[in-house]
Amino acid sequence: MEAIKKLKPPKTPPKEVEAITKNVEVKKNEFWGWCVLASFLALLVISCGVYTLVKLFPNFLPHNKPGPNRPGPIARNYADALGIAFQFFDVQRSGKLVNNRISWRGDSALRDGSDRNLDLSKGLYDAGDNVKFGFPMAFTATLLSWAILEYGERMAAVEQLGQAQDSLKWITDFLINAHPSPNELYVQVGDPDLDHECWERPEGMSERRPAAQVNASFPGSDVAAEVAAAMASASLVFKKIDPDYSFTLRTNAEELFAFADLYRGAYSVSIPQVKKFYNSTGYGDELLWAASWLYYATRDPSYLKYLTVINGDVFGNWGDPSWFSWDDKHAGTQVLLARMNFLGEKDGISPDENAKLQMYTRMAQATMCTLLPGSPSATSSRTAGGLIWVSEWNALQYSLAATFLAVLYSDYMATSQVQTLFCDGTTFSSKDLRHFAITQVRN
Ligand SMILES: *[C@@H]1O[C@H](CO)[C@@H](O)[C@H](O)[C@H]1NC(C)=O
Numbered sequence: 001m002e003a004i005k006k007l008k009p010p011k012t013p014p015k016e017v018e019a020i021t022k023n024v025e026v027k028k029n030e031f032w033g034w035c036v037l038a039s040f041l042a043l044l045v046i047s048c049g050v051y052t053l054v055k056l057f058p059n060f061l062p063h064n065k066p067g068p069n070r071p072g073p074i075a076r077n078y079a080d081a082l083g084i085a086f087q088f089f090d091v092q093r094s095g096k097l098v099n100n101r102i103s104w105r106g107d108s109a110l111r112d113g114s115d116r117n118l119d120l121s122k123g124l125y126d127a128g129d130n131v132k133f134g135f136p137m138a139f140t141a142t143l144l145s146w147a148i149l150e151y152g153e154r155m156a157a158v159e160q161l162g163q164a165q166d167s168l169k170w171i172t173d174f175l176i177n178a179h180p181s182p183n184e185l186y187v188q189v190g191d192p193d194l195d196h197e198c199w200e201r202p203e204g205m206s207e208r209r210p211a212a213q214v215n216a217s218f219p220g221s222d223v224a225a226e227v228a229a230a231m232a233s234a235s236l237v238f239k240k241i242d243p244d245y246s247f248t249l250r251t252n253a254e255e256l257f258a259f260a261d262l263y264r265g266a267y268s269v270s271i272p273q274v275k276k277f278y279n280s281t282g283y284g285d286e287l288l289w290a291a292s293w294l295y296y297a298t299r300d301p302s303y304l305k306y307l308t309v310i311n312g313d314v315f316g317n318w319g320d321p322s323w324f325s326w327d328d329k330h331a332g333t334q335v336l337l338a339r340m341n342f343l344g345e346k347d348g349i350s351p352d353e354n355a356k357l358q359m360y361t362r363m364a365q366a367t368m369c370t371l372l373p374g375s376p377s378a379t380s381s382r383t384a385g386g387l388i389w390v391s392e393w394n395a396l397q398y399s400l401a402a403t404f405l406a407v408l409y410s411d412y413m414a415t416s417q418v419q420t421l422f423c424d425g426t427t428f429s430s431k432d433l434r435h436f437a438i439t440q441v442r443n
Pocket residue numbers: 212213214215216217218270271
């Protein structure tokens with residue numbers, strides 16, 4: 001693999017945003033929701049301490065390499081910050097609130113979806129507005145699932161696991177209802193232009209709240225695959241605690257993935273009005289990401305085949321690392337599949353499939369090397385103080401998403417007793433990656 005001097009900058013938000021949105025505050029708000037999510041995840045992973053991953057993904061591939069690490073003591077300041085960060089998910093809730101912990105929030109959007117005879121009242125508002133954008137909302141659910149699967153025991157240790165599961169279910173309940181038939185998915189509720197005209201509480205809003213869908217004639221492989229990834233990962237979270245719900249999630253995920261793959265197209269093309277807000281620059285990454293989660297959730301070898309020998313070369317962007325974000329899932333997919341190399345059982349995997357898995361793992365490794373400041377391939381996208389800085393658009397999202405992946409990779413190394421990460425002749429350890437992660441959160 002060539003040395004990568006600089007990760008490709010992310011696709012900047014479309015110019016239309018600037019042209020159309022007069023108010024700078026509103027522009028920021030479009031991307032703020034994800035920012036808070038990412039901060040939360042970073043706090044979470046750091047608060048977990050070095051941790052054995054042996055019992056993680058309890059329902060997923062068994063691991064045969066128990067690691068030497070045990071959870072460290074709870075760091076109170078991180079645990080407190082995590083508890084506060086979790087409130088974000090409560091604050092953003094739409095619908096009829098249950099066990100509401102936020103004194104100033106009430107029921108809202110109870111009739112969302114009623115014009116389509118659907119209950120789309122749940123889910124999360126984006127952040128600074130009252131629109132429910134399905135694409136980033138589903139990505140939020142996928143990452144929350146991943147965090148619970150890897151670090152759920154540590155969340156339980158600081159009494160946050162129930163909260164995390166409830167927050168996840170508030171999103172997945174919405175996603176299930178948004179998928180009323182095999183080739184139909186509602187991807188947005190609310191009219192962002194109308195909504196942004198008025199700064200108001202969701203409890204008091206009176207604008208029309210149209211629901212936009214993708215379907216076989218107007219496809220959205222990106223959004224449908226992201227929702228499939230959210231449902232597949234959440235099906236693992238709920239497998240033991242609510243098997244029926246888990247089954248519903250899994251079957252919906254499989255159906256949506258088939259829809260996403262068969263009717264290919266970008267939702268930004270099918271529903272041009274989403275371009276101004278969460279434009280998706282491609283769907284190949286989401287198809288691979290969804291197939292990876294479906295493989296973990298079902299262990300159906302066809303998903304493995306799909307993401308390795310069938311589509312690895314087509315959508316993998318080998319040799320071209322990118323920043324992990326709500327628009328680009330390549331780096332997340334690479335780390336998720338590297339997990340199999342580090343921890344997974346690979347019985348029954350053909351040599352050709354394994355060769356592609358190695359490609360994902362090498363890409364994950366290359367991404368880690370770009371993050372470590374002392375590596376020959378270190379990215380130059382950082383501030384003088386060392387914070388990863390890629391773009392002014394919600395600047396922290398890139399640093400914190402990369403941090404989440406770095407902590408996972410570090411724990412995969414530690415658990416599987418892999419001592420060394422090689423970066424163009426320089427070597428690093430799992431501790432170096434963890435140290436990098438801490439510098440992104442604490443400084
Ligand atoms: C399919 O989706 C498009 C775009 O959202 C919409 O205009 C159209 O009415 C939908 N088709 C059906 C049959 O609902």
